[in-house]
Amino acid sequence: MDTGTHVVMGLSLGGLATLDPAVAENSVTATSIMIGTIVGSQIPDIDTVLKLRNNAVYIRNHRGITHSIPAVLLWPLVIVAVVYPFFPEANLLHLWLWTFLAVFLHVFVDIFNSYGTQALRPFSPKWVALGTINTFDPFIFGIHVVGLFIWAFGANPGYTFLVIYGILILYYIYRFIAQRQVLKAVKVLIPDAHDIIIAPTMKMHSWRIAAMNKHQFFVGRSENKQILIQDQFNRVPVPETKVIVEAKKDENLSAFLSFSPVYRWEVDEYDDYYEVRFIDLRYRSNDYYPFVAVVQLDQDYNIITSYTGWIFSEEKLRKKLDIIPN
Template structure:
């Protein structure tokens, strides 16, 4: 989820924590736990700082180790440890318990996005992405603001946010049913499906669709319950050529391939270089596929000239980045 949603979720969890007598009957403990749940709801996203280095590092590691099982345990110990210095009278066990809940809940809700997390590390590096909820879901965010407003108006914060989360559980179940219906229709229309990736949008009844079948890739949309296939691409194996091997050794290309499950590739030949392009098929927007990885390779030496991976919405900007030797 986005940062704002994680903040309001931390507030909501801190409110629910007041139903715990060890928290709700002690004002200083209530304050400490609220700080802990807000901090815990943000801690796993500290890896966002990696974006300052380059896109390749960010793509490969964002929601990776910081969302893993060891990291969840680390945050749940570090945050209470710091807070205990300022609240020495706090019940350390209950402070740890609610911090653990906040951190674990952060990772849990991120699993429902299309981006997903490596929440099973160190047991598995597989990306777990259920694709039910957009990174920013207006209903979830606004419902939390309503809950906070109700609490500030004088209602009991614990029961207010507990009621909210019962409602949101129903919302998640509804999204699951909607996604399941889309998958059912796709299996009826397309033969030999190997994988279906459905990505929610900010609009409640609109979903992006990418299908990997044995012979082709299909890209489409589901709008108001109707599934439409927009693009179809023949599924051509990536060649084991010198040019492609050079490209795949580049950090931008390898980062893209480690993250993207459904993509097509292209090799264009120019006077002095080859251009290898990988295109993620999950994020079609306005007739364009903006998430790409590209490498330029010298035709004579077959050495890498420049490369780039990330979100690009115009060919002009992409070529400018490549000419500047962007990495």
């Protein structure tokens, strides 16, 4: 989920914790737990600082080890070790329990995004991505904000957020059922399709679709249970040509390939350089595919420049590559 949603979830857990007798009877414990749940709901995303290095490192590692099983166990201990000395009268066990719940919930809800997490490390490096909830879901964010306002106006925070979390459980079930319905509709439309990806958007009844059969890629959208195929591409195996082999040695392209399960590729030759482009088909937006990896090589196959990440116009891509436009 996005940072804002994790923040309001941390606050709501602090409110929910007031149902715990050990918290309700001790204001020091309540304060320390509020700090613990807020920090705990954020700390797995500390790997966002990797963006300062480059996109390749970020793509390879974001929601990786910081969302793993050892990390989920370690983060609460780190937070409690920092917070508890400032609140020595707090109930240490309950501070740890609620902080652990905040960290666990952060990783758990991230699993439902299409980006996913490596939540099963070290037992499996597989990315777990259920793709039922958008990274920013207006309903989830909004209902938390409503709960915080109700709390601010004097309602019991524990019971308020108990009701809200009950609603959210039903919402998650609804989203899962809705996704399965779209999946079934795609299988009817493209009977021989496999590796079908149904990804959420910010709109409740709108889904992105990327699928493939033996010979083609299909890119589309579901709007109010109606399936629209917007693009079709022939599946052409990536050749092991010299330019492709050398381009794959680039860290940006390598990171892209480690992350993207459905993509097409292009190779263009210009007067004094080659350009290799890989295009993720999952994120079509306004007739454009914004998540790409591009590598430019000279005539001797030396890498000149490269880029991977989100880019929404060819002009901006050229600026990122810092080379004269074609």
